[in-house]
Amino acid sequence: MGEPAIEFRDVSLRYRLAAERGIVTLKEWVIRRLTTGMSYQELVALSRVSFAIQPGRALGIVGHNGAGKSTLLRIAGGILAPTEGEAIVRGRIAPIIELGLGFEGELSGRENIFFNGALLGRSRLEMQRRFDEIVDFSELGDFIEQPIRTYSTGMVARLAFAIATTVDAHILLLDEVMSVGDEHFRRKCQARIDSFRRAGVTIVVVSHDLAAVEALCDDGIWLEHGYIREGGLARDVVPAYRASMEQANADPGVGGTVRPAAP
Amino acid sequence: MSTADLPVLRNAAIEPLNPIRDIRDLAQYWNLIANLVQRDLTVRYKRSVFGFLWTMLNPLLLMIILTVVFSTMFRFEGIEHYPTYFLSEYLVFGFFAQTTVQSMTSLSWHGSLMKRVRVPKSIFAVSTTLSGLANLCLAYVPLFLIMIATGSPIRWTVLFLPVAFLIIAAFALGVSLLLSALAIYFEDVSHMYQVATIGLMYMTPIIYPISIVPYKWLWLIRINPLTHLFKLARDPVYLGTLPGLHVVGASVASAAIALVVGWVVFHRLARGFYLHL
Numbered sequence: 001m002g003e004p005a006i007e008f009r010d011v012s013l014r015y016r017l018a019a020e021r022g023i024v025t026l027k028e029w030v031i032r033r034l035t036t037g038m039s040y041q042e043l044v045a046l047s048r049v050s051f052a053i054q055p056g057r058a059l060g061i062v063g064h065n066g067a068g069k070s071t072l073l074r075i076a077g078g079i080l081a082p083t084e085g086e087a088i089v090r091g092r093i094a095p096i097i098e099l100g101l102g103f104e105g106e107l108s109g110r111e112n113i114f115f116n117g118a119l120l121g122r123s124r125l126e127m128q129r130r131f132d133e134i135v136d137f138s139e140l141g142d143f144i145e146q147p148i149r150t151y152s153t154g155m156v157a158r159l160a161f162a163i164a165t166t167v168d169a170h171i172l173l174l175d176e177v178m179s180v181g182d183e184h185f186r187r188k189c190q191a192r193i194d195s196f197r198r199a200g201v202t203i204v205v206v207s208h209d210l211a212a213v214e215a216l217c218d219d220g221i222w223l224e225h226g227y228i229r230e231g232g233l234a235r236d237v238v239p240a241y242r243a244s245m246e247q248a249n250a251d252p253g254v255g256g257t258v259r260p261a262a263p
Numbered sequence: 264m265s266t267a268d269l270p271v272l273r274n275a276a277i278e279p280l281n282p283i284r285d286i287r288d289l290a291q292y293w294n295l296i297a298n299l300v301q302r303d304l305t306v307r308y309k310r311s312v313f314g315f316l317w318t319m320l321n322p323l324l325l326m327i328i329l330t331v332v333f334s335t336m337f338r339f340e341g342i343e344h345y346p347t348y349f350l351s352e353y354l355v356f357g358f359f360a361q362t363t364v365q366s367m368t369s370l371s372w373h374g375s376l377m378k379r380v381r382v383p384k385s386i387f388a389v390s391t392t393l394s395g396l397a398n399l400c401l402a403y404v405p406l407f408l409i410m411i412a413t414g415s416p417i418r419w420t421v422l423f424l425p426v427a428f429l430i431i432a433a434f435a436l437g438v439s440l441l442l443s444a445l446a447i448y449f450e451d452v453s454h455m456y457q458v459a460t461i462g463l464m465y466m467t468p469i470i471y472p473i474s475i476v477p478y479k480w481l482w483l484i485r486i487n488p489l490t491h492l493f494k495l496a497r498d499p500v501y502l503g504t505l506p507g508l509h510v511v512g513a514s515v516a517s518a519a520i521a522l523v524v525g526w527v528v529f530h531r532l533a534r535g536f537y538l539h540l
Binding site: 089119 | 269270271272273274275276278291292294295297298302376377378379380381382445448449450451452455534537538
């Protein structure tokens with residue numbers, strides 16, 4: 001077996017909350033520095049997370065809101081830097097952190113395809129080559145020349161998904177996309193993800209849809225308060241997480257694992 | 264699939280300064296830079312048919328006002344062709360001030376974008392500087408028209424202007440990197456800087472000749488890097504001479520220092536942007 005496609009080595013993300021957030025002006029910062037010094041309240045988003053995924057496998061990440069799932073995905077995508085440890089990602093990343101990102105309402109679908117492609121670091125030539133394929137998948141037809149503000153939510157979602165996934169990528173990062181859109185769109189997404197799987201693309205999925213994670217993924221990670229509570233095969237990890245959730249729901253006083261959603 | 268030639272993203276807590284990697288990263292996103300510049304320019308010029316004309320009218324109207332003010336009310340002795348004298352520096356000052364201010368706006372404006380997709384964060388300062396350069400080149404058209412109209416000679420030394428622009432742009436990029444990174448952390452930086460640019464304009468002999476500066480304040484003008492940088496653009500246009508070696512040396516040194524300091528500070532602060540955007 002070669003090198004893993006994604007490797008986390010003791011990755012932690014801690015940030016100082018209250019104090020740092022409170023200081024918004026240079027003046028305040030200088031004054032605090034000179035007088036009392038800073039007091040920080042530390043918040044742990046991820047704590048010493050280590051794992052490795054081999055190329056071509058699909059990893060599902062489950063856990064409560066605020067457990068660090070999206071943080072993990074963002075570190076894998078290079079959007080957020082860890083405060084300790086390192087994450088190594090080998091291959092071209094197709095990130096779908098959020099659908100409809102960077103769309104300009106005033107620009108047409110066509111113009112947005114090219115701008116979005118640029119945002120994802122692709123050349124104009126590549127976007128030109130893939131243009132028809134993107135329009136086909138998004139089923140927009142002549143609407144592609146209309147400004148995006150005239151689109152329905154479903155149309156925007158289809159276009160965004162088409163742009164992000166019509167690319168030669170080795171690694172696909174998915175954040176809750178499977179819950180967007182109607183049944184027809186979901187089935188199309190599913191088909192595309194399956195074709196990625198067959199092509200040997202490494203996939204990381206963050207989702208609350210446990211059944212979908214179980215169906216799609218080989219490996220699973222259960223995050224809790226930023227720690228890996230359990231990691232292994234998806235068919236073992238997901239049922240374990242589901243069981244603990246059901247237990248907590250049945251007996252909220254004892255379980256106590258449900259935390260309010262993080263901002 | 265062979266893993267040998269795959270691009271590797273190493274996202275580590277400790278990121279050593281590596282200029283080559285940063286430049287390669289920017290080069291990879293060349294298409295995005297082109298897109299941002301294009302968007303900047305179309306927003307500016309597409310709004311109206313007269314978009315292009317407006318940018319040219321602006322210095323023209325300003326010129327008329329200043330000529331009236333400074334040739335009738337406040338007169339500087341011994342400045343021939345005052346419009347050329349003033350505009351040859353004012354245009355580059357406008358470029359510098361606009362680029363640095365807009366870099367700050369551009370970086371925070373694209374904050375939500377940077378939270379969702381990985382792009383080289385310095386890309387906004389780079390694209391703002393490039394679109395500023397394009398605007399600067401256009402602004403020279405009315406200047407040359409004014410020179411012809413007022414009988415101010417245009418000499419071959421104007422061919423030095425591209426070099427001057429490059430050095431000034433490098434300086435502006437360095438300052439932009441520094442200020443835009445600071446402005447993400449502290450919201451008062453951009454307010455303070457807007458006032459500071461007015462101060463800077465009077466600390467540089469743009470409107471007035473350096474000969475009217477009292478001796479005890481002369482050092483202030485001399486240590487101002489803008490004084491030398493802008494002379495790079497004025498000498499070939501107004502005097503018809505190439506700028507002296509000491510001017511070029513001081514300018515290149517200022518630009519290099521600004522770039523290095525701006526880049527190092529930006530690199531260090533960029534890691535924390537996420538929590539402040």
